Each structure stands twice: as C-alpha cells, then as structure tokens.
Amino acid sequence: ALGVVAFDKLLQGNSQQTVFSQNDIPDPWSHEPSCFRSTSIATAGKQFCIYTANTTGPTGVSIITTPEAAQTIEELQFLDDNPLDNFLTHQQAQELFTKDPPYEVRKVEGKGLGVFATRKILKYETVMIDQASVVEDMEIEKAFSAQEARTMLAQAVNQLRRPQIVRAMSSDHGGHDSSDTEDDDDDGEGKLETDIMLTNAYGSEVTGRKFRNLFPLISRINHACSPNSYVLFSRAGISMAIKTYRDIEAGEELSVSYLTLGQTFAHRTHALRRWGFTCTCSLCTLPSTAKAESDLRRSLIAQSDSKILEMWNADKYSDAIGLAIEGIQMIKDEGLEHFLTDQYALLAKLWMLAGERKKAEAWARKSWDMLAGMGYLGNEDEQEMWDMETFLERVGSGAMKAVNRVPASLRDGGGSKEGLGVDERLVEVQK
C-alpha cells in the first residue's frame, strides 16, 4: 500500500531526524524542510521534501524535490537567479521597470483572463519577467499516490509568502490528464492547487531532473497554435521571460503555444484536450484545404532531418543540402521561425563537413544572430565571443548532431567542389 510518511513526525527521536529551531533553518530556506518518504514500489524509501524560500519573486517559491536536488539548487545558487540579469541588460531592465509595463491583464471573451499589449511591442522585446511560485519534481507522480501528492502541493502553496496569488490562478483545465483519478470530483485537500498546476505549469529540466513550474504572472497568457510570443527559461528554470516573435500592436493579445511547435492539427487538438478548450487561433480555424496544406508541410518539416541525414550518408550531398534549403522556405511558410536557428546550423554543419568553410561560417552566423536576437545566448552584456566550431558543437539536435560523415573525396585533404557534385544554385547563402 502507498502512504505518505511524514518523515519528521515518524522519526521522532530517531538519530536520522534533523531538528530545526526557528533560528537555524538552513539558509536559503525560510521554513524547516518537510520531508516525506515514498513507499511506492518504484521509488521505495526515496525522500522528497518541500523547500520554501520566501525571499524570491512575487510570492516566494516552494520547491518539492529530493534533498540531493535541493542541495544542487543551493550550491549553484539557483535561487539567486535574478531574472533581470538573465534576460535583460542593465539598460533594458531600467526601461522595463521604470516605465509602466507594456501589457495589461483583462477579461477576454471565452478565455477567462488574458494579457494584452498596451503599446506597440517590438520583435524579440522582453515583455514580462516572472519568478516561479511552485516548482514540483515530476518524479512525485511516481513516488506518491495522487492524494499524497496533493497534500504535499497544498502544503507547498500554504508555506508561500503570498499563497493567495497562487490560489487565484485559473484552475480551468479540462481534466484529461493521466494523474487524474476517479475521485476527481472531490474537493479534498490539494485539489484546487493540483488543478492550478495542471492548468498553468510549464515544464523545465534542471540538472537532469524534470520539473513542473508555476509562474503567477506569465500564466495569464493564453494559448495560440501560431503564437506571437515565446517563453525563455533562466538556467535554473526558476525565472522566466516572455519575448515576442514579431512586432505586436497596442491592443493585441499576447499568446504563447502550450504545445511543442510544429504539430499537425489532429495532434494539436488531441493535446489541447488537457486544457479543455477548442483552439480558435488563426492556424486552427483555417479552411480545410489550407489546413491540409499546413499539415502536409508540418509532416515534411518533421521528416526532413532524417531524410537529410539519410541522403548525406548515401553520398548525396547536393540533394541533402538542397533539401535543407527547401526546408527553410517550408518553415517560413508555416510561421515556424523558431525552427530556423537549427536549420541554419544544420546547413553550416553540412558545408563545414564539405570543406566549404566560408559558407559554413555564413550559415552558422545566421543561426547565431537569430539565437542572440531571441535571447538564447544570454543578455547582450555577457555574450560569448563568436567561434564557429564551439557554436556548432553546442547548438542543434537531431540531424545536426548525427551528421558527421566527411565526404570520401575530402577525406584525404582534398577539397574539390566537383568531387561533391554540389549544385551551384545552392552555393549562395540565402538572404
């Protein structure tokens, strides 16, 4: 049977128990960590604790995780992760905080509350920054029963400096989550907090562990499948920024995608069931032919990486590069600009392997410039020096990591373009 074991209650008098007095609660926490042992088979005996630090952000933060992960968070000083330093230069921070915020939260027909621009916002501007209220280790789901997890979550929220801000958040999820159980209708302890978590939390990965994070301010932003804004996590995932993909006019609603970008209509509809609303954004309400075209492009984009890799490994270098270039247009047609940084980097890698350093540099630079603009390379004050090799090692995934084969004609130090048979039309870097 499963059962939450309140560690500090159970182990009265046991030498393993740490007893804290109000004066020696370990820094940086503002409460004595309260610990529970998992009795589920998979994680039996594993300990999870609630760590609250009420010095950060608008509400303080409660983190539910293992003592080891909490120690890492302390050692790496993740709680000091100041969102201003992460996302803004000193000057931008002053702009954002000395003037009125460029948005307001208000009611929107059929969506509850939403966030609207109050002035024109420029492409890649940082509109909002926020700090997490609750950070919940996803392993909790396996380690404890649903009710046990709810109890822990309720305590995590109770311990916050301003729990009422969290409790006022939308709890309007559709109830189609795997952690829902038959007793979903009850309004027992932690039910509201769990619903709030399911409706609002963003996933993050910190030091190899997966977390659900609740951000009180950012959570007011509604979903669109073709959104005008995106979220950017700090290294610790404890602070987050909202930036814009494009210019936004005063009065426009800010939107982010709750789903991984690039999915087809059917996949999006299925995934959105969790939130219990029907997507009415421009992409989801396209006429059926246009929707089918969009889905086709999305499928081709999704398959493109493995096709490119296959061609490259079959010595069809020109075809591979041609397909990567075609991909750019498809990505743009689909409004998936977020994918371009990886596509440019892939082209850079292909040209580098082909021994064409200048072309490789040009594509890599496009990827770097876009990532820098989007804020992924840190704020402007702290950006690293440009170095193509280092950059290409860090960036990208999929084909970008897997493609490593140097064409046979170049392996012994050759370098003739004829040897590669690359189509001259593909040689110029696109504008």
Ligand SMILES: C[S@@+](CC[C@H](N)C(=O)[O-])C[C@H]1O[C@@H](n2cnc3c(N)ncnc32)[C@H](O)[C@@H]1O
């Ligand atoms: C993270 S919250 C967004 C803010 C929320 N509207 C509020 O009032 O706090 C997610 C919830 O907002 C609503 N929502 C978000 N995007 C929506 C959309 N595109 N259309 C309708 N409802 C939406 C759904 O109820 C969803 O469960």
